[in-house]
Amino acid sequence: QDEDFLVEPLRYNRIKRETLDSMWQAISANKQPFLSFLDRKAALMGKDKLAWYDVDAPVSLGSFQSKTFSFDEAVDYIIEHFASFGPKLADFSLDAVKNRWIEAENRSGKRPGGYCEDYPESKESRIFMTFTGSASDMSTLAHELGHAFHSHVMRDLPDLNTRYAMNVAETASTFAETIISAATVREASNDEEKISLLNTKLENATAMFLNIHARYLFEKSFYTERMNGFVTAERLSGMMEAAQKEAYQGALSDYHPLFWASKLHFFIDDVPFYNFPYTFGFLFSLGIYAQSLQQTENFEETYISLLRDTGSMATEELVMKHLGADITQPDFWNQGLEIMAGDVEEFLRLTEKYI
Ligand SMILES: [Zn+2]
Structure with a gap:
């Protein structure tokens, strides 16, 4: 009590x-x-x-x-390792890149970090982030793609059944990030x-x-x-x-x-x-x-x-x-x-x- x-x-x-x-x-x-x-x-x-x-x-x-990646290298790396987990996550992520859903340019005045927004009416997501080429930015990109994938797999559900609570909101994002961080550690060059x-x-x-x-x-x-x-x-x-x-x-x-x-x-x-x-x-x-x-x-x-x-x-x-x-x-x-x-x-x- x-x-x-x-x-x-x-x-x-x-x-x-x-x-x-x-x-x-x-x-x-x-x-x-x-x-x-x-x-x-x-x-x-x-x-x-x-x-x-x-x-x-x-x-x-x-x-x-510290190793740096171009945006394209980071995308290739993410897709390759997502694919080793499952084809749907990899295919979806590749589509998100091809459809230009990700705004990642590093320009002055733009703050670091990342964010994913879901647009239920158009059934699409958008990622807004600053990609500077670090391994941690690559993780952020994987994280935000995880969020977008979570929305993607719920697309056909009634709207009220897509509202998840805070404790599971980071499930797909953390999962995606874990796939990539495990791979970068495993494949580190020294x-x-x-x-x-x-x-x-x-x-x-x-x-x-x-x-x-x-x-x-x-x-x-x-x-x-x-x-x-x-x-x-x-x-x-x-x-x-x-x-x-x-x-x-x-x-x-x-x-x-x-x-x-x-x-x-x-x-x-x-x-x-x-x-x-x-x-x-x-x-x-x-x-x-x-x-x-x-x-x-x-x-x-x-x-x-x-x-x-x-x-x-x-x-x-x-x-x-x-x-x-x-x-x-x-x-x-x-x-x-x-x-x-x-x-x-x-x-x-x-x-x-x-x-
Ligand atoms: Zn998140």
């Missing part, structure tokens, strides 16, 4: 309380690899522990030069390049498993305390630092007590708990990716059927129907955590000689 404030976000994300709890339990029980990643990164920087502001520092070792790419992937994973866990713990403390009255700025900072220390299990030397003031995600007042759906979506998509590695035959059809039901089913039923998995139990979540833990292992092995 005292956690009634979770009713609204759970309903909005179409999940049960047990599902959210099992996700955080799986993460909490499997934090060690990500703490080891932070420790190794600290050692590479000649520090005992990383500070909050060091966590996302790049790792450039030896004679590392160890230094591989280390840099793994660092980018693991920064994202630590944000999902540690940073956003801190946000969730903070939000719960805040809502609990707010029931008894006004919460002062000093208290907010105290609660934030405590949540960060718990989530990072003391792995950092300095935390960010004022994070509640600087992060816009705490100020979206019409969507409470606007943070855990990111972690949910990331690990949800990785769980599907893990299944795709096991069931390679015809998995694309399973994947498409699942995407088509994202707008009309509760998440527990969706996963049970298409993947036969129970997301109220930690097993499903552990598969995704294991994939990322494998990346940590490789990062630790490759960076050994630099400390």
Whole structure:
């Protein structure tokens, strides 16, 4: 009863309380690899522990030069690797490029990042992004094509059945991005390049498993305390630092007590708990990716059927129907955590000689 404030976000994300709890339990029980990643990164920087502001520092070792791609090269690379997953994703993406649905020019005054918009009446999507030639821009392009594909496979459904919640909105995009980031790491031309790419992937994973866990713990403390009255700025900072220390299990030397003031995600007042759906979506998509590695035959059809039901089913039923998995139990979540833990292992092995 005292956690009634979770009713609204759970309903909005179409999940049960047990599902959210099992996700955080799986993460909490499997934090060690990500703490080891932070420790190794600290050692590479000649520090005992990383500070909050060091966590996302790049790792450039030896004679590392980041690889760049022309737009056409990036498109070829994406289509080739999408095709190794399934012909429909690859064909759709090629059509999107040929039909000039992507505005990617890098020109002055245009901000970085990417965005995909769906146009239900014309049954088309458009991608607006700035492509500068980096591996991360190639991932962004794959990500936005994933969003467009999600809309594409739902084209013939009634409009009301195409409205999916935030926790599954990033399923197709993260999935597409994962195909490409796994390929760039696998095909890196030397160890230094591989280390840099793994660092980018693991920064994202630590944000999902540690940073956003801190946000969730903070939000719960805040809502609990707010029931008894006004919460002062000093208290907010105290609660934030405590949540960060718990989530990072003391792995950092300095935390960010004022994070509640600087992060816009705490100020979206019409969507409470606007943070855990990111972690949910990331690990949800990785769980599907893990299944795709096991069931390679015809998995694309399973994947498409699942995407088509994202707008009309509760998440527990969706996963049970298409993947036969129970997301109220930690097993499903552990598969995704294991994939990322494998990346940590490789990062630790490759960076050994630099400390
Ligand atoms: Zn997205």
